[in-house]
Amino acid sequence: MSRHSAPHWPVWLVLIGAIALVSLPLPGFMTPFRPPWAAIAIIYWVMMWPRVFGVGSAWIIGLLLDVMQGELLGQNALALSVISYLTLRFHLQIRIFPLWQLTMTVFALLSINAFILFWIDGVAGNPPAGFARWTQVLVGGILWPPVMAIMDRIRERIENRSSTFYVPR
């Protein structure tokens, strides 16, 4: 029952860290290779802690991301809540996938995310982001296995530490 008692705030820190990573200044030529960190983090935590993180928290993170990026308010919020819904809906299936299949799923989810953003840009009349948005999806998919390994470490630490507090002696 560790994850019910585990504190949530470290995960919020991780999610806010993901927003910060999206806004971290990089030289211009790196733009096409910046993975969509916030979407990746949301997918992971919704998949692993579906009772704690869901559509609502994804929406809040998306809204903060919109403000940070100066984009249309609600754009990332919509995209992230849709992919968090899909993750939530299929989290039992996704979790038992072998790693390559899981990576493909994440790749598909990130593509949906990028497509929603692309679509809203089009409807709102913003200039199209071009090819870079799709290379970002590709980079995000490729980085999924190492990122997942790091996140697993973080999650284990959070869960184990909290369980030591609650174990009856």
Added chain:
Amino acid sequence: MELSTPDSDQRAFRNTGYGLRLVVLCILSIAVMVLDHNNEHLKSMRQILSAAVHPIRLIIDAPFSLGHWIGDSAATRDELTEENRRLTEQNLIQSARLQRYVALEAENARLRALLDSTAKVSGRVLIGEIMSVDMNPFRHRITINKGSNDGAYVGQALIDADGIIGQVVRDQFFSAEALLITDIDHALPVEIVRSRLRTIAMGSGDLERLTLPFLPRNADVVDGDILVTSGLGGTFPPGYPVGIINKISGDRGEPFLIVSAQPAASLNRIREVLLIWPDPDAAQRAAADDQDSPAASLPDEASGEQP
């Protein structure tokens, strides 16, 4: 990875209503987007959220500021002496120019008085720093560390030592978002100094290039012409350098020339910007608002402010 955990129990999870939540949030997102697209409706909401994420901005910016600070602190004595010498020299040259400028300004005011038109004086300025925070990488936008608390307002012009940079598009409490003149959505009324021909310079999405799409084939424009702001439209004060025309081409059949210009300010290397209050009345009001702020205004002789 765990396969079966108590909280992923299918039965326990079935009726949490997340599908309904998704529908509600989607509708909410769309409503927010529609309201935000018509700009003004959600200004206060955006300001509050922006104040909430301001700590994140500061944290991201901190290592870069620290880097600059360390770079400044670790500069050797020789470097500082050298820089000091260079700045003194520059100061001397510019003071000499300024003397002439004062005389010219007086003469200009006299001539304008003869023509019965009022002289335009530039107002207060304020130095803002660009925060090292990347915005949407596909737009040319920057975040500066001065916001509505410092008197920045939407539509305010930003310049640096070389020329026009852009304008404020969103003023938040502690920071402001500005659109660079090279953003694909930006248009700027300009005037060619040599021929006094007025036209519009549009952003190209490339930091090194502005385009002038509305020049007819017979327009008096040559390579190397200097563009300054014309002051039409009222956002940008007149007479600030915008760029230099570096390419003119055009097909015979086309009604317009294809002209591009290099921005005067090096937009990918700026760190400090000047926010200017072109309207003297507004400047005085803003100055009255935060008189005790130390960074509020440069000395009068630097800004050319007149009482």
